[in-house]
Amino acid sequence: MIIVTSNKGKYAEYREIMEREGISLELVLMSYPEEQLDTVEEVARRSAEFLRNVVGGDFFIDDSGLFIESLKGFPGVYSSYVNRTLGNEGILKLLDGKIDRGAEFRTCIAYYDGAVNIFVGKTRGVISTEIRGRNGFGYDPIFIPEGEGRTYAEMSTEEKDLLSHRSKAASAFINFLKKKKI
Ligand code: ITT
Numbered sequence: 001m002i003i004v005t006s007n008k009g010k011y012a013e014y015r016e017i018m019e020r021e022g023i024s025l026e027l028v029l030m031s032y033p034e035e036q037l038d039t040v041e042e043v044a045r046r047s048a049e050f051l052r053n054v055v056g057g058d059f060f061i062d063d064s065g066l067f068i069e070s071l072k073g074f075p076g077v078y079s080s081y082v083n084r085t086l087g088n089e090g091i092l093k094l095l096d097g098k099i100d101r102g103a104e105f106r107t108c109i110a111y112y113d114g115a116v117n118i119f120v121g122k123t124r125g126v127i128s129t130e131i132r133g134r135n136g137f138g139y140d141p142i143f144i145p146e147g148e149g150r151t152y153a154e155m156s157t158e159e160k161d162l163l164s165h166r167s168k169a170a171s172a173f174i175n176f177l178k179k180k181k182i
Contacts, residue, residue: 001177002059004051006031009137010062010166016157017170023177028055036077040065040108041118043077048110060111060173064165066139068127069102070095079139088131088142101126105143105165109173117176121168136160 001023003014008029015025032054035046044063051061065079071094075082082090095101103126109119125145133141133153140152145163152160161167 002026002028002055002057004028004030004032004055004059004061007137010064013157013161013164013166014062014170017161017167018174021174023174028059032061034063034080038077040077040106041120044108044110045116045118048112048116052112055112058111058113060109062107062109062166062169064105064107066143067104067106068095069104070098070100083138088139091127091139091142092130095127101129103127103143105139105145107165107169109169111173111176113180117173119169119172119176121165121170121172123163123165123168 001018003011003025005011005027006029011025011027018025032047032051034043037043037046040063044061047061047063051059065076067073067076102124105123105125107121111117111119123145125143128142128144128151131141132151135155135157136153143152144150145152148163152164
């Protein structure tokens with residue numbers, strides 16, 4: 001199975017989840033233009049439609065975003081740009097003094113196999129008040145999933161996989177692949 005991404009952290013997580021299910025993963029390391037649409041589903045679908053003429057054969061991509069409630073869903077579909085510009089420090093500054101720190105991480109997988117198939121995973125949580133942990137990537141050091149006291153970055157990859165937005169989307173995707181084989 002081919003994954004197209006510029007993000008090696010994502011690839012590492014998928015490799016762990018999918019190889020456990022006996023699916024070997026090949027990385028096509030490249031970035032592609034992401035249209036600024038309203039939802040991760042629309043962004044993922046449009047990106048897959050663009051990439052089908054670039055990548056030969058079946059592949060999937062992952063479009064993810066962090067939606068912070070008191071910021072009306074920001075950074076959401078702008079998560080990549082905001083991570084590169086404001087970074088985690090910038091997000092914490094935006095939330096300075098805010099009592100409501102609720103947030104949701106969303107992943108949308110778009111799998112192209114002649115048609116685009118969409119799988120979504122969501123995990124609710126809160127934004128921490130400080131940067132914590134060294135594992136993972138991106139917003140991991142500031143996102144505490146529901147029912148946990150630790151940020152994603154304070155967990156091992158296996159622990160993050162047990163509750164992450166990405167692993168939920170990946171489970172739905174893997175179920176689809178299994179059914180397709182039957
Ligand atoms: P692609 O090439 O796959 O698009 P990207 O890093 O641009 O890689 P996204 O647009 O999906 O990916 O991600 C938006 C931002 O959210 C980006 O800065 C990621 O680092 C971050 N992100 C995505 N998944 C994450 C996760 O599980 N934990 C922390 N940050 C994450």
